[in-house]
Amino acid sequence: MIPDIRVLREPWADPAIPLPAYETPGSAGADVRANLAPEDREWGFTLDPMRRAVVPTGICVEIPPGYEIQVRPRSGLALQHGLTLPNTPGTIDSDYRGPLGILMINLGPHPYTIHHGDRIAQLIVAPVVQAAFSETDALSATGRGAGGFGSTGRG
Numbered sequence: 001m002i003p004d005i006r007v008l009r010e011p012w013a014d015p016a017i018p019l020p021a022y023e024t025p026g027s028a029g030a031d032v033r034a035n036l037a038p039e040d041r042e043w044g045f046t047l048d049p050m051r052r053a054v055v056p057t058g059i060c061v062e063i064p065p066g067y068e069i070q071v072r073p074r075s076g077l078a079l080q081h082g083l084t085l086p087n088t089p090g091t092i093d094s095d096y097r098g099p100l101g102i103l104m105i106n107l108g109p110h111p112y113t114i115h116h117g118d119r120i121a122q123l124i125v126a127p128v129v130q131a132a133f134s135e136t137d138a139l140s141a142t143g144r145g146a147g148g149f150g151s152t153g154r155g
Contacts, residue, residue, distance in 0.1 A: 003125055005069070006062035010099055012038065013058025014116070020059075020123050029072060029122025032057050032102065036116045044115040047106040052086060054101035055120055063094040063125075070124040071102060077120070082108025085121060094128070 007019050013035045020030035025102040035047055035058025038091045047053055063069055070091035102121045106112050114120060 003064050003067050005064075005125060008060045008062070010035075010056075010058050010060065013109050014041070016060060017117050031074070031119040032059075032071075032100070032121050032123050034102075034112075034114050034116060035059070038104065041116040044073045044113040046111050046113045047104060048082070048111045049109055050080075054103050055114055057100045057102060057120075059100050060097055061092065061110045062102060063092060065094050066128060067094055068092060068126055068128045070126055072124060074119060074121045074122060076090065081110075081112045082106055083112055083120075089124070115116050123152050 005020075009015060017033050017035045020032045022030050034045070034055050036056065045055065058104065059104070068077040069092040071085060071092065072086075073088055082105055083104055085103055087103055090133065092100065104114075104120065
């Protein structure tokens with residue numbers, strides 16, 4: 001069964017901007033686009049190096065219980081311009097109904113202008129399992145034990 005993600009446009013949003021969509025039949029992520037405020041639409045929004053900003057999408061989503069949406073960077077923007085998401089992957093919970101904004105950062109050396117309608121991130125719809133957390137006096141032993149960062153080998 002394919003989850004149905006219901007999408008509501010914000011009152012100010014430009015209805016000409018497409019809803020999130022899979023660009024190829026094998027895409028795991030649906031591209032989401034910038035839907036800029038009316039005053040920013042003509043010139044775009046410039047993200048200076050090392051600056052973070054929330055870029056509006058103009059939409060709110062209703063995610064079915066048992067699912068989440070993961071927000072991930074677009075590889076081309078990251079490789080070519082240094083644009084990424086500082087909280088990658090971001091999570092949109094199924095009980096959130098507010099505006100979907102994409103937290104972006106410019107790690108590149110040059111300012112980058114995000115234009116109205118640009119594809120800025122990918123949305124991955126994924127199942128969620130909630131676990132029970134219980135306190136214990138000891139944990140079971142493993143070969144790795146308490147080895148943390150870099151403990152299993154080089155890099």
